[in-house]
Amino acid sequence: MRKKTYAMAALFAAAALTLSACGSGDDSNKPVADVSAEAGSGKAATVLDNPFEKPDLVLTDTTGKKYDLRARTKGRPTLVYFGYTHCPDVCPLTMNNLAVAKKQLPKTEQDKLRVVFVTTDPARDTPAALGTWLKGIDSDFIGLTGDFATIQAGARSLGITIEPTTKDKNGKVVSVHGTQVIAFSPKTDAGYVLYGEGATVDDYTKDLPKIAEGKTP
Amino acid sequence: MSRRPSRRAGLLAAGALVIAASGTLSGCGSDDSSSSSSAGPELKVTGAYMPAPSTDTMAAGFFTVTDSGGADTLTSVTSDLSDEVTMHATEDGTMREKESFAVPAEGTLDFASGGNHLMFAKLTHKPEQGEKVSVELHFAKSGTVRISMPVKSATYNPKTGH
Numbered sequence: 001m002r003k004k005t006y007a008m009a010a011l012f013a014a015a016a017l018t019l020s021a022c023g024s025g026d027d028s029n030k031p032v033a034d035v036s037a038e039a040g041s042g043k044a045a046t047v048l049d050n051p052f053e054k055p056d057l058v059l060t061d062t063t064g065k066k067y068d069l070r071a072r073t074k075g076r077p078t079l080v081y082f083g084y085t086h087c088p089d090v091c092p093l094t095m096n097n098l099a100v101a102k103k104q105l106p107k108t109e110q111d112k113l114r115v116v117f118v119t120t121d122p123a124r125d126t127p128a129a130l131g132t133w134l135k136g137i138d139s140d141f142i143g144l145t146g147d148f149a150t151i152q153a154g155a156r157s158l159g160i161t162i163e164p165t166t167k168d169k170n171g172k173v174v175s176v177h178g179t180q181v182i183a184f185s186p187k188t189d190a191g192y193v194l195y196g197e198g199a200t201v202d203d204y205t206k207d208l209p210k211i212a213e214g215k216t217p
Numbered sequence: 218m219s220r221r222p223s224r225r226a227g228l229l230a231a232g233a234l235v236i237a238a239s240g241t242l243s244g245c246g247s248d249d250s251s252s253s254s255s256a257g258p259e260l261k262v263t264g265a266y267m268p269a270p271s272t273d274t275m276a277a278g279f280f281t282v283t284d285s286g287g288a289d290t291l292t293s294v295t296s297d298l299s300d301e302v303t304m305h306a307t308e309d310g311t312m313r314e315k316e317s318f319a320v321p322a323e324g325t326l327d328f329a330s331g332g333n334h335l336m337f338a339k340l341t342h343k344p345e346q347g348e349k350v351s352v353e354l355h356f357a358k359s360g361t362v363r364i365s366m367p368v369k370s371a372t373y374n375p376k377t378g379h
Contacts, residue, residue, distance in 0.1 A: 088277035089334045093268060096371035136271030172314040179310045197331050201372040
């Protein structure tokens with residue numbers, strides 16, 4: 001019994017480590033998701049013991065109109081990701097994974113699901129730029145932009161660290177995207193499941209039917 | 218440097234990948250002239266792919282350079298698809314452009330999703346899945362290695378091969 005408890009504790013510690021490492025800019029070359037993949041017995045989803053409250057974000061959508069995240073996604077299964085469109089790798093991969101998985105849900109479930117992409121680079125990601133980019137992925141996805149400090153605070157409330165896009169001493173652009181997708185339950189509106197960068201289209205395809213009903217994947 | 222077994226494991230994994238992807242990668246090997254010198258780098262580029270981009274503004278590219286000789290440096294990348302090909306390293310979600318990447322002696326340089334990537338900006342057109350993009354990798358010692366980079370699905374995962 002005791003041994004089991006320790007094993008569980010170790011697992012939990014490993015999971016906690018992967019979370020705290022996000023955005024800390026240390027010298028590890030390996031993607032954070034690799035660690036959780038090893039620790040989590042092949043499961044992409046981390047079900048949170050202490051779910052996140054949905055951030056109180058009021059931003060601007062791709063049509064230039066005000067979008068109140070809590071009000072507009074209330075009672076709907078919602079997936080939130082923080083990224084930017086000048087990101088050729090992980091951001092489009094993550095959003096395309098969600099788009100492909102979504103299309104495998106029954107139509108009624110697809111219509112209920114909200115997928116929200118919040119930019120971490122609002123200076124470059126105008127509503128129009130976000131709209132063009134998301135249209136190439138899934139025209140039903142919601143893109144939000146606005147004041148960076150507001151976005152950063154919203155991300156932080158979900159344990160996601162982002163920094164403003166800056167230029168380094170050589171004039172090269174340095175940008176930051178989140179490494180997690182947070183799933184919010186339609187039942188409680190709480191962020192109860194977290195996916196790391198290693199989550200594949202198959203993982204999302206398998207889990208979305210459960211998330212659509214607020215069940216544990 | 219002391220972790221030789223793990224590097225070998227990485228090489229084996231890369232080898233497995235090559236086999237898995239070999240059907241589409243016929244044009245990817247590099248036959249370089251530098252092999253005569255024992256201290257010179259001996260490069261091989263494998264596993265190249267480009268996820269189909271969402272727009273014509275930006276695309277990523279991935280590949281592995283395996284060096285069975287001395288060290289080299291990847292100094293720049295060019296392509297017909299874009300006049301602006303840059304090299305980036307991503308660490309914990311932070312993407313930084315880099316001027317060059319070291320190719321370690323008897324080691325590998327990986328450009329893999331979530332880590333290092335090529336960034337093609339302002340594309341001449343939006344490449345579709347099934348297309349091949351011509352890419353030239355320029356190395357300090359080995360010179361130019363031309364590869365044919367197949368365009369895969371936007372959700373392509375080299376680990377699963379789909």
